[in-house]
Amino acid sequence: MANVQPLPARNERKAPKWDSQYEEQLPTFFEEFETVAKEAAIDSDDLKMKKEALRYVDAKTMRFWRSLDTFEDDQKTWDKFKKEVLSNYPGAEQVPETTTDTLKKVVTKFAKSGVSNSQELAEYHREFATVSKSLTKHGILSGVQVAGYYVQVFPDSVRAQLNMRLQVQHTAKKKGEAYSLAELKGAVDFLLSDANTIYVGRESTSIRGVTAIVGEHPVHCITDWGCSIIAMSVATCNALGVMFDPTRCIPLQSANGKTDWTLGIARDVPFRFGDVTAILQVHIVESPAYDVLLGRPFEVLTQARTQSFLSGDQHITLTDPNTERIITIPTVPREPPRFRKPDEREWRL
Incomplete structure (x- = not known):
């Protein structure tokens, strides 16, 4: 057999090595020995496996292994011999300093700091x-x-996209079969890449706005159908008394390329535009240059249709998703945010 390699000598670099002072390394020693034994084509010969394994251990260990019942009995297989050896080294069967609590600490650490880029x-x-x-x-x-x-370290919104991404990538995956960490990482990396990060609105003087009533307060909202979320500044949120869930955050990217996370999501917030009421899911952001941004979800929910005129004016026609009432409202030029934190500097374009 041309591919058969002789067993390496004990002092060769490729030879399996084990120091009996380190019991926890014994399983690794057996794995290394089985690798070279397979290359030497003796892995199916139980007697040779037991005999040849002794050449790689110290004299004291050799004498002990020879005394084991599974070594002396030619009817006992290599696997039974290996099992008996391992049973005499308690440290080989233990998990060194690794528990599920250790894993939970890793998840908690990164959930707190955030994972928003590659x-x-x-x-x-x-x-x-x-x-x-x-x-x-x-x-x-x-x-x-x-x-x-x-x-668990990723927000629900990312997990939902992650499931879809994995299903598209791995169509042959059987029901109940776990995705490997490499598969999970590849899918998350794709979702967090610049090409797929949520943008929070373009910086442009051409952006138009409309007025909505939230609670009892009029709020200036800019419209941007290119944005994939509806967003509200935390200052506006505080001023209007809107409650939000801080455990539901998503990564977003501003026009200057900076990636950050939302502070949470406010669910089922009613926005009134004349006779049309839209119940919106609103992401809360730290300090944007607007009070509220109405993105693509608003356009879809209200079947918004935009009509622009040569004069620069713009009208938006909205349909109430519940009553199907239709209204047309004029837009106005973008305004600076009305609600700001006390320490925020003067708003700039």
């Missing part, structure tokens, strides 16, 4: 994979459980 994702992935590999290797967690922990 560099932060790579750092999180390295720490998570180091801990989770030991847990799966020793049967403490299944692949499905590990995947469940891995995605």
Whole structure:
């Protein structure tokens, strides 16, 4: 057999090595020995496997292994011999300093700091994979459980997109089969890339606005159908007394290229435009140059149609999603934000 390689000598670099002072490394030693044994084509010969493994251990260990019942009995297989050896080294069966609590601490750490770009994702992935590999290797967690922990660091909105991305990429995946960490990382990396990050509105004097009533307060809203969310500044949120969920955050990117996270989402906020009321899901952001931004979801919900005139005027026709009442409202030039934090500087275009 041309591809058969002789077993390496004990002092060769490729030879499996094990120091009996480090019991936890014994499983790795057996893995290394089985690799060279397969190359030497003796992996199917139980007697040779038991005999040749002794050449790579110290004299004291050799004498002990020879005394084991599974070594002396020619009817006992290599796997049974290996199992008996491992049973005599308690440290080899333990998980060194790795528990599910350790994994939870990694997730909590990065959930707090945020994972909003490829560099932060790579750092999180390295720490998570180091801990989770030991847990799966020793049967403490299944692949499905590990995947469940891995995605906890991302907001619900990212997880929803992640599921769709994975289903498109891995159509042959069987029901209940876990995605590997590499598959999860690849999908999240795609979602966090610049080409797929949510933009929070273009900086342009051509942006128009409309007035909505939120609660009892009139609020100037800019419209931007190119934005994939509806957003409200935290200062506006505070002034209007709008409650929001701080655990539901998403990554967003401003026109200057800076990536950040929203502060949370306010659910089912009623916006009145004359006789039309739209119930909106509003993302709260730190300090944008607007009070409210009406993005693509608003356009879809109200079936908004925009009509522009040569004079520069613009009208928007809205349909009430519940009553189907239709109104047309004029837009106005963009205004600076009315609601600002006390320490915010004067608004600039």
